[in-house]
Amino acid sequence: MSASMTRATETTRRLRQASGATALRLRFLGVVLFLVLLGVVFTALSPRFLTIDNGRSILFSAAILAIAAAGQTLVVLTGNLDLSVGSIMGLSAYVIYDLAGDVPALGPWVVLLAVLVGAFLGLVNGLLVAVLGIPSIVATLGTLAIYRGFVSVYAEAREVTVGQLPSWIRSLATAVWGSVPAAVWLSVLVVILVGVVLQFTPWGRRVYAYGSNPEAARYFGLDSRTIVTGAYVGAGVIAALAGLLLGAQVGNINSLLANGIELQVLAAVVVGGVSIWGGSGSVFGAAIGAIVLATINNGLVLLSINEYYRLLFQGLAIVLAVGVDAIVQNRVRTATRRRRILEVGA
Amino acid sequence: MRQFVRRNSGELLLVGLIVLAAVWSSSLSPYFLDPVNLLSSATSFVIFALMAFGLYPVVVQGEIDISLPSTLAVGSVLLGKASVAGVPLALALPLVLAVCAGLGALNGYLVAAVGLPSLAVTLGTLGAYRGVAYIIAGDAGVVGITPEYTALGSTWIGIVPVSIVLVLAVAAGFALLMSATSFGRYSFAIGNNAAASRMGAVPVVRTRVVAYSLAGAMSGLAGLVWVAQYQSARGDNADGAILFVLTAVVLGGVSIKGGSGRVAGVLLSLILLATLQTGMQLANVPGTSQTLVIGCLLVVSLGVPRAIALFRGRRRTLAPVRTDPPHGPDDPTPAVLEKQRG
Numbered sequence: 001m002s003a004s005m006t007r008a009t010e011t012t013r014r015l016r017q018a019s020g021a022t023a024l025r026l027r028f029l030g031v032v033l034f035l036v037l038l039g040v041v042f043t044a045l046s047p048r049f050l051t052i053d054n055g056r057s058i059l060f061s062a063a064i065l066a067i068a069a070a071g072q073t074l075v076v077l078t079g080n081l082d083l084s085v086g087s088i089m090g091l092s093a094y095v096i097y098d099l100a101g102d103v104p105a106l107g108p109w110v111v112l113l114a115v116l117v118g119a120f121l122g123l124v125n126g127l128l129v130a131v132l133g134i135p136s137i138v139a140t141l142g143t144l145a146i147y148r149g150f151v152s153v154y155a156e157a158r159e160v161t162v163g164q165l166p167s168w169i170r171s172l173a174t175a176v177w178g179s180v181p182a183a184v185w186l187s188v189l190v191v192i193l194v195g196v197v198l199q200f201t202p203w204g205r206r207v208y209a210y211g212s213n214p215e216a217a218r219y220f221g222l223d224s225r226t227i228v229t230g231a232y233v234g235a236g237v238i239a240a241l242a243g244l245l246l247g248a249q250v251g252n253i254n255s256l257l258a259n260g261i262e263l264q265v266l267a268a269v270v271v272g273g274v275s276i277w278g279g280s281g282s283v284f285g286a287a288i289g290a291i292v293l294a295t296i297n298n299g300l301v302l303l304s305i306n307e308y309y310r311l312l313f314q315g316l317a318i319v320l321a322v323g324v325d326a327i328v329q330n331r332v333r334t335a336t337r338r339r340r341i342l343e344v345g346a
Numbered sequence: 347m348r349q350f351v352r353r354n355s356g357e358l359l360l361v362g363l364i365v366l367a368a369v370w371s372s373s374l375s376p377y378f379l380d381p382v383n384l385l386s387s388a389t390s391f392v393i394f395a396l397m398a399f400g401l402y403p404v405v406v407q408g409e410i411d412i413s414l415p416s417t418l419a420v421g422s423v424l425l426g427k428a429s430v431a432g433v434p435l436a437l438a439l440p441l442v443l444a445v446c447a448g449l450g451a452l453n454g455y456l457v458a459a460v461g462l463p464s465l466a467v468t469l470g471t472l473g474a475y476r477g478v479a480y481i482i483a484g485d486a487g488v489v490g491i492t493p494e495y496t497a498l499g500s501t502w503i504g505i506v507p508v509s510i511v512l513v514l515a516v517a518a519g520f521a522l523l524m525s526a527t528s529f530g531r532y533s534f535a536i537g538n539n540a541a542a543s544r545m546g547a548v549p550v551v552r553t554r555v556v557a558y559s560l561a562g563a564m565s566g567l568a569g570l571v572w573v574a575q576y577q578s579a580r581g582d583n584a585d586g587a588i589l590f591v592l593t594a595v596v597l598g599g600v601s602i603k604g605g606s607g608r609v610a611g612v613l614l615s616l617i618l619l620a621t622l623q624t625g626m627q628l629a630n631v632p633g634t635s636q637t638l639v640i641g642c643l644l645v646v647s648l649g650v651p652r653a654i655a656l657f658r659g660r661r662r663t664l665a666p667v668r669t670d671p672p673h674g675p676d677d678p679t680p681a682v683l684e685k686q687r688g
Contacts, residue, residue, distance in 0.1 A: 081465065128645060132652045135602055137410060137465045138592065142645035145589050149638025157632075255634070263473050276466045308480035308581065315474025319456065322466045 023331040024280060027273045027324065031288050035295065042299040049302055056180065062287075062294035063187040064246050068261065069268040069286040070187075070194045071238030074231040076269050077198070077211045079278025080129055080136035082235050084121070085265050087147035089243030089258035092117045094151050094160060097247055101164025110166065114240040121147060122236020126229030148259065155255040162251040173248035183245060187287070190238060194283045197234075207231060212279025267314045268293050270321045277329060293317070356599040360614040364621055371625030378628060382505055389499075389575065391620040392509040393418070393568045394587060395613075398594040399520045400564025402612055403557040405595055406524070408537040408604025409457055409464040411450070411558060414565045414591060415584040416475035421446045421569025423479050426488030426579030429495040443566045449475055450562020451555055458554035472588075480581030487580030491573055499574030509571055516564070521609040529556060537604025589637065593644040594619055602648065619643070 042049040068085055075082040092114050100110050121143070128139040162170070175182040198204035203226075210217040210227045218224065247253045272289025274281030296313055351358060372378040397414045404411050421442050428438035453471055457464045501508040524530035532553040535543045544550050573579050598615035600607025619640070626636050 128649060132649045132656065134645070134648045134652065137412075138596065138602055138648060139645065141412075141589060141592065142641045142648075145637045145641025146645065149635055149641060152632070152634035153638060263469065266469060267473075270466065276463055306481070308477055310477070311473045311480065312477030315470045315472065315477060318470030318473070319462075319467055322462050322470070323456075323460065326460065326462055 023328045023335070027328050028282070028285050030324070031271065031273050031285060031292065035288060035292050038292065038295050038299065042295070042302065046299070046302040049299065054298065054302075058291065058294045058298045059184045060181045061297065062291045063181065063183040064242055064249070065261075065264060065268055065293060066187045066287040066290035067190045067242040067245070068239055068265045069272070069290050070191050070283050071235035071242070072265050072269045073194065073272075073274050073281070073283045073286045074198075074207065074234045074238075075136070076266075076274050076276065077207050077278055077281065078228050078231045079211050079214065080228060080231070081140060081266070081276075082125060082232065082239075083137065083140040083262045083266075084125060084144040084147055085235065085239045086258040086261040087144045087151070088118060088121045088236055088239040089246060089261065090255065091121065091147045091151045091243070092240035093243035093247030093257050094155060094253050094255060096244065097160045097165055097253055098154075100166050101160060104166075107166065108168070110169070110244065111241070114244050115237050118237040118240025118243075119233050120236070121240070122233040123229065125236065126232030129232065130225045130228035144262070148255075152255040157255075160247075160253040165248060165251070169244065169248045170251070173245060183249070186245065190241070191283055191287045194234075194238070198283060203227070203230060208279055210279075214278075263314060263318075264293060267318050267321075270325075271317050273321075273325070275325045275329060276322055277325070280329075280332075357608075357611055357614055360598070360611065360618055364614065364618045367618060367621040367625060371621060371628060374625060374628040378624070385505060385507055385510060387624045388620055389507045389509050391616060391623075392513050392571050393575070393584065394590050394594060394619075395513045395616050396516060396564050396568040396571065397561075397587065397591045398598075398612055398616060399516050399609070400561035400568075401591055401595050402520060402600060402607065402609065403524060403530075403533050404464075404561050405600050405602060406533045406537045406604060406607055407554055407557055408540065409554065409557075410592075410602075411453060411464065411468045411561050412588045412592070413449075413453060413468040413472040413475055414561060415587040416472050416479065417446050417449050417562050417565035418569045418572065418587070419479035419581060419583040419585070420449060420475050420482070421566035422572045422579040422583045423483040423488055423581060425495060425570055425573045426491055427482065429491045429573070430488060432492075435494050439570060442569070443563050446566030446569070447559040447563040450565070451559040453562070454555035454558025457558065458551040476581065476585070479583070483579060483581040487578055489578050491577050491579070495570075496574045496577050498571060499577075509574070512567075512571070516567075517609055517613050524609065529553060533557060534605055537601075537606070539605075586637075589644070590619065590640055593640050593647070597643060597647045 039050070048054060068089065072082055072085060096110050096113050096117065099113070100106050106113070125140055125143055128134050128143070129136045132139075172182055177185055198207060206217070206222050206227050207230075209220070210222055210224060214224060217227075243258060246258055250257065268289040269281075269286045270276055270289070271292055272281065272285035272287065274283075274286055274289075293314065296317075297310055300307070300310055300313075368379070377383050397418065401411055401414060424442045424445060425438060428442070429435075449471070453464075453468055456462050456467045498508055498512070503511060524533065532543070532548050532550075535546070535548055536550055536553060540550060569579075569583070572583055594616045595607075595612055596602055597618070598607065598611035598613070600612060622639065622643075623636055626639065631639075
């Protein structure tokens with residue numbers, strides 16, 4: 001490979017510039033551009049859109065979504081899906097806050113507890129998908145029902161009330177640090193952390209390697225099971241933490257917390273340019289995807305358009321984004337093939 | 347005899363489980379085995395059954411459609427609106443079925459012709475069609491549906507409800523479709539190896555679009571049954587029903603990776619799920635906990651055979667298990683193939 005690289009002629013270099021990498025970069029820029037476009041349209045339609053208060057409220061509503069999307073990104077990068085994200089959020093929030101109400105001594109250890117619960121639920125998903133080889137959609141559709149069913153059995157139609165929540169997490173959820181809500185800072189932290197893990201750790205690079213070509217990764221000696229299971233465990237942990245934060249924001253938690261949020265999370269990830277085929281996209285894109293969705297929601301509210309249109313737009317956004325990804329992927333593929341042919345020729 | 351058992355082992359297992367579930371249910375209530383009760387409790391599963399039969403050819407082709415309950419919602423609110431507006435059923439039903447088939451065809455087009463992964467497409471249209479249903483129905487939904495539209499839910503032939511007859515007719519239709527027509531043969535071929543089928547001049551795109559359209563139309567028909575049984579239509583009709591439908595199909599022995607599965611298995615697994623759920627209702631298990639059981643069944647029905655295969659395989663070789671991606675690296679999308687050909 002490296003020998004042929006040095007022999008790369010002027011033509012192949014030019015081809016490479018106009019090829020896969022560019023297409024992927026354009027995909028990311030496309031999301032940013034789309035966000036700007038949305039901003040321009042909403043600003044033109046509503047004078048209240050472009051205010052600092054409104055910007056803060058968009059970021060606040062995007063924060064939890066961005067955290068959950070960061071976890072989902074791990075799984076989607078391996079070419080799988082996690083539909084149980086909403087159920088993991090609901091389960092961990094309900095069970096842990098219920099416990100915290102009974103055992104006040106738990107204090108900040110609830111966070112560790114959430115990590116453990118999330119890791120376990122993610123591990124179950126990971127084992128079903130990576131070891132038993134059940135297609136991820138079906139496996140996580142099953143665990144979506146199982147986890148949610150477990151909460152409702154556990155809850156017995158009761159509710160965890162605001163008073164049961166530890167007061168520090170309650171104030172954290174509503175705190176404002178430097179005129180930006182604390183939840184936004186936390187989501188930035190999570191997104192950067194996941195980004196660093198994916199970019200700079202060996203495991204993170206393996207996730208991309210496996211996701212972009214599982215077959216090649218296998219020949220290279222990568223163990224798909226640790227990669228995929230690890231991604232699900234990471235997603236579970238992040239979902240559980242997102243659940244804690246969401247629960248703290250909501251206050252009164254019933255067994256249906258975060259029910260159906262998976263559609264929004266997936267929409268954020270896919271709109272943000274993480275390819276549903278796996279192996280390409282970044283967690284920062286997913287975060288911008290979350291902001292795009294939050295902006296759409298915000299704009300629809302400002303224009304007092306019925307909430308029902310939100311579902312329609314989210315659905316269409318998923319289909320559209322996947323369509324664009326298909327075009328990008330085809331470009332990358334043909335470019336790679338063309339380059340390979342040229343390099344052989346040279 | 348031995349050959350019969352081996353060939354139908356999946357179905358026989360389901361029959362055994364149905365007997366067990368029936369014994370359990372009748373131990374909870376002496377009224378369970380009363381034929382009238384049995385048939386009338388079966389009617390509440392007609393909606394799921396129709397969607398399951400619609401989904402079956404799609405899964406056989408190795409694809410999936412999780413947007414069917416949303417298509418049902420569109421169908422039911424359209425029928426509700428038509429009923430309130432005084433449109434005769436004979437005119438409204440074909441139109442609504444056509445609309446639902448069209449929604450299915452859109453899924454099929456995006457999957458087969460554009461080459462997008464079916465899961466992502468139908469996840470998107472799951473939301474989009476649900477949104478459409480809400481927009482049509484409005485906040486209050488549709489009430490005051492005329493008797494003409496609800497007749498299907500209250501007509502009996504002897505002691506047999508008409509909707510049960512409808513399900514059996516549809517099951518027979520799909521059995522015939524999948525075993526005796528070129529569509530059925532093509533479906534199995536595509537499910538086994540889409541690339542080879544394409545080279546073997548199987549009209550892959552057309553067959554897939556037809557399967558998705560059929561699934562959409564079946565959801566529309568399920569929408570009619572919904573309107574007939576509940577005398578109302580709302581945007582959130584059948585929300586979350588895909589779990590039950592997909593479980594029925596997979597538990598019935600239809601391989602989720604495509605290429606195999608029989609109508610008889612799907613019908614039996616529907617009966618099993620219906621018996622179980624009726625039993626749980628008799629035992630006063632709350633609805634949300636029933637989903638726990640269904641979810642477990644879905645995971646177990648897929649996981650156990652694989653776990654056994656894994657265990658057996660381990661003893662012979664130490665080959666690593668492969669998890670197949672939605673599209674393999676060497677399985678180019680139709681769009682790519684088009685380009686190569688062009």
